[in-house]
Amino acid sequence: MEYVRIHGEFPRLSNSAVTLGKFDGIHRGHQKLVEEILKQKEEGAQAVLFAFVSSGQMIFTCEERAELLEKMGLDILLECPLDDRMRHMKAEAFVREILVGDLQVSHVAVGEDFRFGFERKGTPKLLEELGRKYGFTVKILPKEMEDSRKISSTYIREKLRKGSMEKVSSLLGRNFFVKGTVEHGRGLGHKLLFPTVNLVPSDRKLMPPNGVYVTISRFGERVFKGITNVGYKPTVGEKFLGVETYLFDCEEDLYGQECVVEFLKFQRPEEKFPSFEALRNQMQKDAASGKKYFEDKTGCVSVR
Numbered sequence: 001m002e003y004v005r006i007h008g009e010f011p012r013l014s015n016s017a018v019t020l021g022k023f024d025g026i027h028r029g030h031q032k033l034v035e036e037i038l039k040q041k042e043e044g045a046q047a048v049l050f051a052f053v054s055s056g057q058m059i060f061t062c063e064e065r066a067e068l069l070e071k072m073g074l075d076i077l078l079e080c081p082l083d084d085r086m087r088h089m090k091a092e093a094f095v096r097e098i099l100v101g102d103l104q105v106s107h108v109a110v111g112e113d114f115r116f117g118f119e120r121k122g123t124p125k126l127l128e129e130l131g132r133k134y135g136f137t138v139k140i141l142p143k144e145m146e147d148s149r150k151i152s153s154t155y156i157r158e159k160l161r162k163g164s165m166e167k168v169s170s171l172l173g174r175n176f177f178v179k180g181t182v183e184h185g186r187g188l189g190h191k192l193l194f195p196t197v198n199l200v201p202s203d204r205k206l207m208p209p210n211g212v213y214v215t216i217s218r219f220g221e222r223v224f225k226g227i228t229n230v231g232y233k234p235t236v237g238e239k240f241l242g243v244e245t246y247l248f249d250c251e252e253d254l255y256g257q258e259c260v261v262e263f264l265k266f267q268r269p270e271e272k273f274p275s276f277e278a279l280r281n282q283m284q285k286d287a288a289s290g291k292k293y294f295e296d297k298t299g300c301v302s303v304r
Contacts, residue, residue, distance in 0.1 A: 001070040006080040010102035013076070017045040017107040018099065021114060022052050024153040025059035026068050028173040029111060029144040034072055036109040036139055045106055046075045054082045057206040059156060059172075064179055091117025095130045109139045113150075146171060163209045163266035175216075175262035178205065178243050182254045194283050197254050199243040199261065207241065208263065210270040214290045217245055218260040224250050227290040228261055231270035246283070248291060265293060 004011055017040030019033040026034075037047045049069060053062065060068065062079060069077055080086060089097075094117050099105040108127060116122035124140045131138040143150040151171050159167045160176065169175045180199035197217070201207060210231030217224045224247040232241060245261055267289060273279040 001066070001074050002076045003066050004076065004078050006078060010078075010080075010098055013046060013048065013103045015045045015106050016048045016076075016103045017041070017109070018048045018050055018103060018105050019109040020050040020052075020116065021111065022054070022153065023049065023065065025156055025172060026065055027144075027151055027153065027156060027171055029141075029151045031072075031173055032141055032144060033109050033111065034069070034074065036141065037107070038073055040107050041073075041075070047073070048076045048078060048103065049074055050078045050080065050103075052082050052086065053079050057204055059153060059160065059176070059206050061179075061202050061204050064177070067179075088118050091122030091126055092130060093117075094122065095127070095134065100134045100136070105136045107137045107139070109141060112140055112142055157206065160206060160208050163211065163213075165208065165213065165263045165265055168208075169264070175264065176208070177260050177262045178207075179258070179260045180243070182257050182259050184255055194246045194280070194287070195251055196244045196246050197259060199245075199259060200240060201243055208266070210241075212267040212270070212286050213263045214265040214267060214293045215245060216262045216264065217247060218262070219254060219257050224248065225290070225294050226250075227267070227286050228263070229270065233270075246287060248287070 017037040019037050021030070021033070023030050034047075034049065037045075037049070041047050051065075058065075066077055086094075099108070108131065110124055110127060112124060114124055114127075116127075124138070128138045128140070143152070145151065149155060156168055156171045159171065165176060178199060178201050180201065182197045183200060184198070207230060211229070213228045213230065215226055215228040217226055217228075226245050226247040228243060228245040230241070230243055233244070243261060245259075267286060273282060
């Protein structure tokens with residue numbers, strides 16, 4: 001997959017099938033849009049995802065999103081900042097200059113609530129009209145639903161901020177995850193007899209509430225069950241947000257390796273303990289609870 005971040009001029013493409021939006025999370029609705037443009041590859045088109053990027057936090061970072069899209073079979077990922085040029089470009093000018101002029105679009109797929117152009121005046125209906133005018137086809141997909149509510153990044157963010165990880169996984173169509181390189185911690189996990197692996201998430205990453213979670217961690221093809229603390233470890237007094245995971249049945253030195261931590265269930269909020277002994281006792285309880293979760297979910301836990 002070609003990954004292009006726009007800094008001024010757009011690339012010159014040909015016969016592109018494009019889907020457009022913010023694509024924060026690549027949730028089940030987004031996946032349907034990607035599947036639609038992938039169908040056009042059979043007709044010789046390039047499958048292109050055009051993502052508008054804002055400055056806020058993301059459910060999946062740009063790098064995590066790119067990896068997901070590459071696995072889905074996308075040809076080109078275009079990331080375009082929502083700068084003043086984009087915000088003030090009128091809808092037809094955007095279609096004429098960028099979609100038709102630069103990307104030479106042949107097919108566009110959007111959701112029914114997609115809006116674009118100055119003052120968000122561009123609608124799917126207008127896109128259809130402009131498609132007839134400039135010679136490309138348009139497919140408008142209905143929103144995916146769950147619990148009588150449209151699946152959206154807003155809905156997922158609400159549940160993520162509450163730590164409702166089972167619901168987040170259902171809405172995403174995959175487990176929420178954090179990806180990073182294992183870093184050295186203070187070695188306190190070993191002192192507590194709970195050796196851990198440490199990741200530091202990007203500032204752009206939207207995280208669930210600080211606390212302890214049941215997780216699975218991937219190191220390439222290897223998968224380990226465990227529990228993860230998200231937060232500042234108040235008993236220790238860290239100055240940065242960390243993701244610290246105790247892997248069941250693993251005592252390897254994994255420093256420097258790429259790791260993906262997938263969140264399955266929230267266990268408890270982060271708290272400060274009066275001593276390391278009290279912390280160790282609680283970690284034993286957390287580990288026992290995490291292991292029971294996996295025992296109860298044998299054959300049911302998703303490791304997508």
